[in-house]
Amino acid sequence: MGIDFISAEFDVVRDDARCTRCRVCEKQCANGVHAYDEKNRRMTADETKCVNCQRCVAFCPTRAIKIVRNPNTFRDNANWTASVVNEIYKQASKPGVLLSSMGAPKNLPVYFDRILINASQVTNPPIDPLREPMETRVFLGKKPEKIRRRPDGRLDCALEPQLELALPILFSGMSYGSVSYNVHKALATAARETGTLYNTGEGGLHKDFYAYGANTIVQVASGRFGVHKDYLEAGAAIEIKMGQGAKPGIGGHLTGAKVSGDVSATRMIPEGSDAISPAPHHDIYSIEDLRQLVYSLKEATAYKKPVIVKVAAVHNIAAIASGIARSGADIIAIDGYRGGTGAAPTRIRDNVGIPIELALAAVDQRLRDEGIRNNVSLIVSGSIRTAADVVKAVALGADACAIGTAALLAMGCRLCRSCHTGKCNWGIATQDPALVARLNPDIAARRLINLLTAWNREIKELMGGMGINSIEALRGNRLMLRGVGLNEKELEILGIAHAGE
Amino acid sequence: MKIDASLYTHRALNDLLRSRTDETSVENCLGLRFIGSGLSHGTVLIDGVPGNALGAYLDGAKIIVNGNAQDAVGDTMNKGEIIIRGNVGDAAGYAMRGGEIYVEKNAGYRVGIHMKAYKNNRPALIIGGRAGSFLGEYQAGGFIIVLGLNDDGMPIVGNFPCTGMHGGKMFLRSDCRDVFFPEQVTARPAGAEDMAEIKPYLEKFCDAFHYNPSFIENAPFTVVTPDTQNPYKQMYVAN
Incomplete structure (x- = not known):
């Protein structure tokens, strides 16, 4: 909360009419996003922990869950993008080297796609x-x-x-x-x-x-x-x-x-x-x-x-x-x-x-x-x-x-x-x-x-x-x-x- | 069996050594590389100067050199023993995980880098004289022992010893007043318990190179240990 708060990247959208409270999503999520609210008999979500691995989506028996991009945004800025701004917030709260996984997601030219x-045809037949x-x-x-x-x-x-x-x-x-x-x-x-x-x-x-x-x-x-x-x-x-x-x-x-x-x-x-x-x-x-x-x-x-x-x-x-x-x-x-x-x-x-x-x-x-x-x-x-x-x-x-x-x-x-x-x-x-x-x-x-x-x-x-x-x-x-x-x-x-x- | 090294390529010599189970004497060695690579049995006596990567991946054999050895002695060695009656070059004992290397005189730069230990495999690298810079960088296990018996007035170890050390122990036969260690290690005078740990190696050194054990032991030793197994723990922020 406060100055350290970083808005969740994703939203967990649950169709309450479809949800049967089977709690499969809760069991499948090692990040602890989903929880069951006993009192109100409904599922809750802490979307700040969600990494969008789609596990809950894939295992929900009633297809009640969708993970979507959080519509909450900073003011539009093509230079200071949300990821750049959030990375600065992360490093301002902890002086570490940013650590990521898998291949670079940046939008650089993919030459394979331009070849x-x-x-x-006709001669030298296929x-x-x-x-x-x-x-x-x-x-x-x-x-x-x-x-x-x-x-x-x-x-x-x-x-x-x-x-x-x-x-x-x-x-x-x-x-x-x-x-x-x-x-x-x-x-x-x-x-x-x-x-x-x-x-x-x-x-x-x-x-x-x-x-x-x-x-x-x-x-x-x-x-x-x-x-x-x-x-x-x-x-x-x-x-x-x-x-x-x-x-x-x-x-x-x-x-x-x-x-x-x-x-x-x-x-x-x-x-x-x-x-x-x-x-x-x-x-x-x-x-x-x-x-x-x-x-x-x-x-x-x-x-x-x-x-x-x-x-x-x-x-x-x-x-x-x-x-x-x-x-x-x-x-x-x-x-x-x-x-x-x-x-x-x-x-x-x-x-x-x-x-x-x-x-x-x-x-x-x-x-x-x-x-x-x-x-x-x-x-x-x-x-x-x-x-x-x-x-x-x-x-x-x-x-x-x-x-x-x-x-x-x-x-x-x-x-x-x-x-x-x-x-x-x-x-x-x-x-x-x-x-x-x-x-x-x-x-x-x-x-x-x-x-x-x-x-x-x-x-x-x-x-x-x-x-x-x-x-x-x-x-x-x-x-x-x-x-x-x-x-x-x-x-x-x-x-x-x-x-x- | 005696072999004239000058008549062999390293490939032919290693083929021969692999086929032998007892002692082999290699004479007239002038820089032939890779001798004993991965060798698991037998004893090899070498007269002359073996070339780089002597006893790399050594897996149980014993190698004795009557002379100096060059770079990368005992690279990634797993088991066995290498005794050098002279100096060794750079990068000796790189990433060694087991076995023992005894060097009578001095060692070059980058010696004992990333030496590691696992269960009963505790490698030991004993240098009679002095060691060059970057000794025991990234040391993750085992013993590096430097005795400083050199008489050339040079310091027992060069610059930047123990950088990135995260396991094992280094012993320097000196009060190390002039040695600058990095922040993440602790250097202190060796106690009786520390000395008991390396006593077998010191005895073997004395036996191999004819030193009096009490002369070696009756001098101040400094022992260096890492403060943490996880030196890089705090460096990252998940993104």
């Missing part, structure tokens, strides 16, 4: 994927520069280790700790079923999930949580995390409150201790240092696994990627400005980094110009929302896309952007056992499998329309793309022509 895909074979299988890893023959003249078929994906989509790194056990179980199950990989993030690998190792990317980040010999050997690939799109240039920080029980055991740190991943790897200050970490990991795993280096998309990403491609890494993962997170300082999330579309195009072009594109495969992420985004990314030069937010949405996430509170009503970004139990890992896995299956069908359909029957023939095929409403510089960086050209 259109080609289709064949292909019907229902009738003809279409290949979306991809192999990630170093490709040989030329055909080599052994002394006896036969082909030398020895390759650097490759990851085989049944479709050009994998799951982004999301640590156990930031997301729940059931989320990891669902991701692991879905990855195995669909022939792709999920990624541990920097939280170690729970002992129950070693069995899914062939479909697991294990991450090594600056805090080295849960990293030991068995962990490195368990995965199909090892990812060195240098940065992530949601918070380039800063580290990770799982508060001690979330480091309990299994999370502590999996990260191999004491319960209640903060899990701090420093901003830099303090042993990596150069490409040469990075090369050292790449090779120490290769040595530790006898060169059997590809090593991925994950970086955030930042201004000099092309030069950075060029360095990484020379570091011995097999795969570069680039995470764009809109990448999701379980917690990031608001200012960093919303103001640092560059969109993945521009980063990808710049990197692919630079690696081609330098003749080192085949040294590495490229995985891109940072808001891949649809099969069309995947197709556009591949045509811009990606070998595969990683999805995090889209996968969470498939599992029930409503994008309320409150992961950092640890009270996720959908059982995703929480360690509260009662909330975790809300996510049925079998159902979540089924929904992930459905999503990937659907996207794979759409990818094939889009490819077929272009007259392309193999994803290999789409990769870097920028002739298949046209821009709309983009200026010359944007088109130049994206390496595409404008629609009509």
Whole structure:
């Protein structure tokens, strides 16, 4: 109240005629919005606690609830928007760094939405994927520069280790700790079923999930949580995390409150201790240092696994990627400005980094110009929302896309952007056992499998329309793309022509 | 078995070391990197100077170096023992979670960063001489012990030790009157209980490098501990 008061962002609208006082909304809300007024025999709501996660709406048996934007407003101001003003109020009452979750919601250009895909007409006929074979299988890893023959003249078929994906989509790194056990179980199950990989993030690998190792990317980040010999050997690939799109240039920080029980055991740190991943790897200050970490990991795993280096998309990403491609890494993962997170300082999330579309195009072009594109495969992420985004990314030069937010949405996430509170009503970004139990890992896995299956069908359909029957023939095929409403510089960086050209 | 390191690539040498169960003597070592990466068994004796990332992810093997070692010794080490009869370079013991590293002489910058402990895994890094700047940054567990036996007149530790420390203990064999520690740690003279905790490591150090234990112990030790496991707790406002 008073000077500290911040008006609720949402209103809880309850149709009293429909409400049966069953109190499901009250039970479902971990934020304590709904309550039952015994005396007046009616439901009440404290909308200041509402994060608009839609849980009560989805579970109300009589569809009596709607969450709407609170019509209460400040005086209109296009510059001093309500969110800016409220953030100042928050920081005026407590001197802290503003903390947010999920990808940047700001209204910056989404280049994927300004790129259109080609289709064949008359000549070079389209292909019907229902009738003809279409290949979306991809192999990630170093490709040989030329055909080599052994002394006896036969082909030398020895390759650097490759990851085989049944479709050009994998799951982004999301640590156990930031997301729940059931989320990891669902991701692991879905990855195995669909022939792709999920990624541990920097939280170690729970002992129950070693069995899914062939479909697991294990991450090594600056805090080295849960990293030991068995962990490195368990995965199909090892990812060195240098940065992530949601918070380039800063580290990770799982508060001690979330480091309990299994999370502590999996990260191999004491319960209640903060899990701090420093901003830099303090042993990596150069490409040469990075090369050292790449090779120490290769040595530790006898060169059997590809090593991925994950970086955030930042201004000099092309030069950075060029360095990484020379570091011995097999795969570069680039995470764009809109990448999701379980917690990031608001200012960093919303103001640092560059969109993945521009980063990808710049990197692919630079690696081609330098003749080192085949040294590495490229995985891109940072808001891949649809099969069309995947197709556009591949045509811009990606070998595969990683999805995090889209996968969470498939599992029930409503994008309320409150992961950092640890009270996720959908059982995703929480360690509260009662909330975790809300996510049925079998159902979540089924929904992930459905999503990937659907996207794979759409990818094939889009490819077929272009007259392309193999994803290999789409990769870097920028002739298949046209821009709309983009200026010359944007088109130049994206390496595409404008629609009509 | 004796091996001439100059005849091997690091990949071939590590393949060989993985296949061996008993003691292997590696001679003529001139900067070969990654020796013993992830090694879980056996003993490796190295004559010469091993290159960077010696014993990274070490998982139970013992490595003894007759000479200096370079950067990133024992990176993310989990179990085992590394003994260096000389100096080590920068970033030794980065994020190590278990095992012990004994260095006879001095250590470079950024040593023991993010060292951590978990249950029975309590790593220890013992440096006979002095350590460079940024010692034990983000230390989250285990013991970092610096004995200051160097005779070059340089201080026992460089600038900014213990920044971001949130677990474990650091012992410096000095009254530390000239050492500047950050706000979130407490530095105090080590008591009998503290000394009892590190006695086994001091004894092993003396045994490895032929020092008299009473000479080592009969000097003022300062012990540094963090004030909180959660140094960043107050920094955020939910938005």
